[in-house]
Amino acid sequence: MLRDITLGQYYPTDSVIHRLDPRVKLTATLLFIVSMFLFHSFLGYAVAGICLAVVIVISHVPFRFMMKGLKTIWFLLIFTMIFNIFLTDGTILFQWKFIKISQEGLLTAAFMGLRLFFLIIGSSLMTLTTTPNQLTTGMETGLRWMKVIHVPVHEIAMMMSIALRFIPILMEETDKIMKAQQARGADFEEGKLMDRVRALVPVFVPLFVSAFRRANELAMAMEARCYRGDNGRTSMKPLKYAARDGIAYVIMVLFLVLIVFTDKIAALIF
Amino acid sequence: MLYLDKVNYIYQKGTAMEMPALHDVSIEIRDGEFIGVIGHTGSGKSTLIQHLNGLVKPTSGNIYYNGRDIWDEDFSRKELRTKVGLVFQYPEYQLFETTVEKDVEFGPTNMKLPKLEVQMRAFEALKTVGIGEDLYDVSPFDLSGGQKRRVAIAGILAMRPEVIVLDEPTAGLDPCGRDEILEAIARIRKERNITVVLVSHSMEDVARYVDRLIVMDHGMVKFDGPTKEVFQNYEELEKIGLAAPQVTYLTAALMKKGVPLPGIATTVEEAKEMLKAVTGAR
Numbered sequence: 001m002l003r004d005i006t007l008g009q010y011y012p013t014d015s016v017i018h019r020l021d022p023r024v025k026l027t028a029t030l031l032f033i034v035s036m037f038l039f040h041s042f043l044g045y046a047v048a049g050i051c052l053a054v055v056i057v058i059s060h061v062p063f064r065f066m067m068k069g070l071k072t073i074w075f076l077l078i079f080t081m082i083f084n085i086f087l088t089d090g091t092i093l094f095q096w097k098f099i100k101i102s103q104e105g106l107l108t109a110a111f112m113g114l115r116l117f118f119l120i121i122g123s124s125l126m127t128l129t130t131t132p133n134q135l136t137t138g139m140e141t142g143l144r145w146m147k148v149i150h151v152p153v154h155e156i157a158m159m160m161s162i163a164l165r166f167i168p169i170l171m172e173e174t175d176k177i178m179k180a181q182q183a184r185g186a187d188f189e190e191g192k193l194m195d196r197v198r199a200l201v202p203v204f205v206p207l208f209v210s211a212f213r214r215a216n217e218l219a220m221a222m223e224a225r226c227y228r229g230d231n232g233r234t235s236m237k238p239l240k241y242a243a244r245d246g247i248a249y250v251i252m253v254l255f256l257v258l259i260v261f262t263d264k265i266a267a268l269i270f
Numbered sequence: 271m272l273y274l275d276k277v278n279y280i281y282q283k284g285t286a287m288e289m290p291a292l293h294d295v296s297i298e299i300r301d302g303e304f305i306g307v308i309g310h311t312g313s314g315k316s317t318l319i320q321h322l323n324g325l326v327k328p329t330s331g332n333i334y335y336n337g338r339d340i341w342d343e344d345f346s347r348k349e350l351r352t353k354v355g356l357v358f359q360y361p362e363y364q365l366f367e368t369t370v371e372k373d374v375e376f377g378p379t380n381m382k383l384p385k386l387e388v389q390m391r392a393f394e395a396l397k398t399v400g401i402g403e404d405l406y407d408v409s410p411f412d413l414s415g416g417q418k419r420r421v422a423i424a425g426i427l428a429m430r431p432e433v434i435v436l437d438e439p440t441a442g443l444d445p446c447g448r449d450e451i452l453e454a455i456a457r458i459r460k461e462r463n464i465t466v467v468l469v470s471h472s473m474e475d476v477a478r479y480v481d482r483l484i485v486m487d488h489g490m491v492k493f494d495g496p497t498k499e500v501f502q503n504y505e506e507l508e509k510i511g512l513a514a515p516q517v518t519y520l521t522a523a524l525m526k527k528g529v530p531l532p533g534i535a536t537t538v539e540e541a542k543e544m545l546k547a548v549t550g551a552r
Contacts, residue, residue: 179325180364183356184425185380187348202376205366209411 009069011128017059018129021245022138029126031252035259036115041266044259045114051255052118052125061128069124070117077116084109132164141239154230162218170211177206271465272299272322272354272433277331279317279489291317292328293489299433299467304459306476306497307469309486310511315469316359318486319435322467323347323354352381355431359438361422365410370401370421373410377429388428395428396421398461399454416447423451427458434458435467440475448472452479477501477515477536485512501536517541 017025035048056063070077090104127135140157147153178188181202188199279292292314299305299322309315320326321333324340324347333340340350358364367373374392383391396406399420405413410421419439426434436455440448456479459466470476476483476497483500485493487510493500501507504514504522514536521535521544530548535541 176358177364179320180356180358180361181376182325183323183351183358184364184377185348185352185429186376187380202364202366206364210363 009128010131011061011065013060015058015060015129016244017055017125019244020129020248021239021241022130022134023142023239023241024245024248025126025130026135026138026142028248028252029123031256032122033119035256036119038256039259039263039266040111041263043266044263045111045118047258047262048118049114051258052122055125056121059125059129061125066121066124066128070120073120077113080116081109081113084112132161136161136164137235137237137239154233166211166214169214170207173210174203174207177203177210271301271336272297273334274298274321275332275334277318277321277328277333279314279321279326280329281317283329291489292321295331295489295491297484297491297494299465301465302463303465303482304456304480305465305467306480306483307467307486308471308473308476308483308512309492313486313510314489315486316437317489319356319437319467319469322433322435323351323356325351325356352377352429353431354433354435355426355429357423357426357434357436357439359441360419361425361439362410362415362418365418365422365425368409369407370396370410370413371406373421374424374428377425381429391428391430392424395424398427398458399424400450416443416450419443419447420451420454423454430462431464433465433467435469437469438471439468440470440472448475455479473501473513473515474537477518485510498534498536502534504534 032048032052039045039048056066085101085105086099088102088105088108090102092100092102093106094101130138136157139160140153143151143153178186182188186199186202188196188203191199274295274297277292277295278290281289281291295314295318307315307318317326321328324333327341335350335353338345340347365373367376371389371392374395375388378388378391401417401420401424405417410418413421423436423439434455439451439455443451452475455466455468458464466480468476468480480497482495483493483497484491485500485507492506492510493503501514501518504518507514514534517538517540518534518536521531521533521541525531525534531544532547535544
């Protein structure tokens with residue numbers, strides 16, 4: 001059940017996308033997110049969607065696997081869409097007492113849903129093709145210049161990588177504790193809402209206890225190995241840009257131009 | 271009473287992380303048996319025992335409890351779990367209540383028994399594992415490692431299961447704590463005549479307590495038979511990363527040197543008797 005959450009999970013295969021420098025992928029994701037707000041036309045969505053689809057195909061990550069991760073966010077998606085349908089004013093298409101649906105509402109809802117969908121798929125594509133370790137090294141090297149303005153880049157990156165590393169551990173732990181409590185007759189699937197919430201106490205108490213224990217042990221282990229931040233710390237595999245990374249940057253710029261351009265054209269036509 | 275028929279299990283089926291864990295496992299567990307399960311890390315022991323009380327659904331194959339398929343739609347797995355008590359590895363990590371007594375009462379309370387019955391069972395279980403009344407109102411988090419584990423085992427015993435499955439109940443305990451727990455299990459088994467399945471890494475423990483031994487290797491049953499017979503194959507056990515008890519090697523070496531022993535021994539006591547008989551005859 002918990003294993004179904006693919007958001008933030010890594011999908012181990014080999015592809016060009018997997019081999020890209022994490023800095024490139026971070027920039028690309030950021031750019032993609034920003035680009036989502038640069039267009040308002042149907043054509044723009046089509047272009048963004050096609051580009052995303054191409055990247056997904058190149059990444060060798062099965063689309064079905066990505067959709068599994070979306071399961072948890074369907075609710076948010078549908079919720080947003082419903083709100084947009086009913087709360088946008090405009091040309092009324094359908095009215096019943098105080099409920100009315102407008103043409104504009106339907107359009108915004110569809111676009112909003114699509115936009116959210118693209119955002120989620122786009123960002124999960126990054127985590128699916130980049131190991132958490134690569135991701136944080138990418139962030140650390142990519143944002144190193146921020147140290148000048150006293151942003152503790154290394155510490156933040158370290159915290160992130162620890163947090164990311166602990167997600168699967170804690171998930172596994174939760175799974176184990178849930179099973180152990182089920183073996184003692186706990187029931188997580190039946191009962192009223194309050195009963196179900198109460199049923200989680202026997203899971204969360206041991207989970208927190210073990211999380212603190214693990215954190216303590218980790219701190220000790222780091223201390224024992226003389227961890228002292230990034231003072232004089234070197235990396236075994238320092239990040240180096242390859243030719244494909246340059247190409248990727250060029251493609252990104254082209255994508256941005258294309259998006260802005262299609263939006264302008266769409267504005268002219270319609 | 272429990273029957274596994276060609277059970278297969280694959281972890282994360284349908285993804286890149288797909289991993290077979292069990293392959294065509296068929297085992298019959300009969301009433302009152304004391305069974306040991308051995309196998310090195312990753313051989314499928316833990317996966318196997320999670321099938322016994324329906325925590326894990328086999329990818330293919332069937333499991334029957336008293337003749338009924340436990341994955342039938344109208345079969346209550348919740349009830350099955352009170353009949354087949356499963357003590358996980360490091361069970362002390364699932365303690366959560368404010369007092370020892372309340373924690374042990376969790377299982378019987380979930381069975382919706384009357385309050386008095388719940389309390390009786392908790393007291394009885396705590397007594398069986400040797401936790402004194404002075405500790406009933408203590409927070410389980412304040413106990414020592416061995417005590418915590420015994421409380422956790424009591425939590426399962428309080429449901430009065432017909433089968434109790436223990437996944438390495440002695441891992442990480444000192445020799446004294448180990449003996450205490452194993453003795454308690456052996457005693458419970460005699461008193462209540464229940465079936466015990468013991469997963470262990472210690473060949474000595476297995477040789478001393480269990481009657482029947484199941485050896486797992488790469489998700490398959492490699493050997494299944496009376497403990498002594500299985501240990502006859504100590505050379506093959508070594509090939510799959512296991513071993514026989516130390517004393518088995520000793521008796522085997524003695525036999526090779528020409529000492530006329532009746533066969534290999536699996537416990538020190540047994541070896542002692544054998545040697546006595548041999549030297550007495552001389």
